[in-house]
Amino acid sequence: xxxxxxxxxxxxxxxxxxVTLRCSPRSGDLSVYxxxxxxxxxxxxxxxxxxxxxxxKGNILERFSAQQFPDLHSELNLSSLELGxxxxxxxxxxxxxxxxSGANVLTFGAxxxxxxx
Amino acid sequence: QKEVEQDPGPLSVxxxxxxxLNCTYSNSAFQYFxxxxxxxRKGPELLMYTYSSGNKEDGRFTxxxxxxxxxxxxxxxxSQPSDSATYLCAMSDSGGYQKVTFGTGTKLxxxx
Numbered sequence: 001x002x003x004x005x006x007x008x009x010x011x012x013x014x015x016x017x018x019v020t021l022r023c024s025p026r027s028g029d030l031s032v033y034x035x036x037x038x039x040x041x042x043x044x045x046x047x048x049x050x051x052x053x054x055x056x057k058g059n060i061l062e063r064f065s066a067q068q069f070p071d072l073h074s075e076l077n078l079s080s081l082e083l084g085x086x087x088x089x090x091x092x093x094x095x096x097x098x099x100x101s102g103a104n105v106l107t108f109g110a111x112x113x114x115x116x117x
Numbered sequence: 118q119k120e121v122e123q124d125p126g127p128l129s130v131x132x133x134x135x136x137x138l139n140c141t142y143s144n145s146a147f148q149y150f151x152x153x154x155x156x157x158r159k160g161p162e163l164l165m166y167t168y169s170s171g172n173k174e175d176g177r178f179t180x181x182x183x184x185x186x187x188x189x190x191x192x193x194x195x196s197q198p199s200d201s202a203t204y205l206c207a208m209s210d211s212g213g214y215q216k217v218t219f220g221t222g223t224k225l226x227x228x229x
Contacts, residue, residue, distance in 0.1 A: 004160070042219060042220065043221070045219070048216060058216070090161070103149040104209050104217055105151070107163075108160030108161050108162065110158075111160055
């Protein structure tokens with residue numbers, strides 16, 4: 001158990017629907033990252049939050065949104081789903097203290113597997 | 118052009134072989150270089166990281182960084198079936214909470 005909790009583990013839904021993925025970061029970590037992993041694209045950075053504020057944005061579609069709450073858990077909302085959104089969605093958290101030489105070491109959750117039919 | 122390029126493999130080797138995994142990158146600002154291992158149906162986990170150029174050894178694993186060539190490598194000595202996984206290189210331009218950019222991963226299979 002990495003300490004990063006993601007729910008749900010699996011989700012099957014239809015095109016056009018909306019889903020919410022939830023992430024609880026490792027205890028003490030203030031930063032949360034969302035990544036999308038598909039077979040042909042690898043691990044794609046979506047968005048990063050630090051202590052409730054958006055810090056960096058990657059290749060996140062306008063149909064997707066995220067937020068980090070005061071208790072530091074984060075939610076990724078995916079709307080108007082398309083077949084191509086089927087993927088593994090990973091949440092990761094980090095804290096500078098954990099990388100003793102300053103590296104931003106990410107701890108990943110087990111992922112949420114989304115299937116859009 | 119992607120910031121980080123990694124041969125997707127798959128790479129299949131016999132047990133005991135030396136494995137070489139590589140990534141190239143284009144962003145000269147990258148300072149931290151990491152290798153993550155991802156087992157099937159699991160999240161990636163950090164294997165090791167290096168700062169700037171040079172080598173770092175951890176047991177059977179050695180990470181090398183050549184910033185002049187923008188090329189990093191991970192060597193696995195005496196490979197074991199338990200090393201079968203996808204290996205992802207990752208990089209960031211500084212520490213703290215900076216964005217980490219991943220390669221697409223190389224799938225490795227070690228055959229007993």
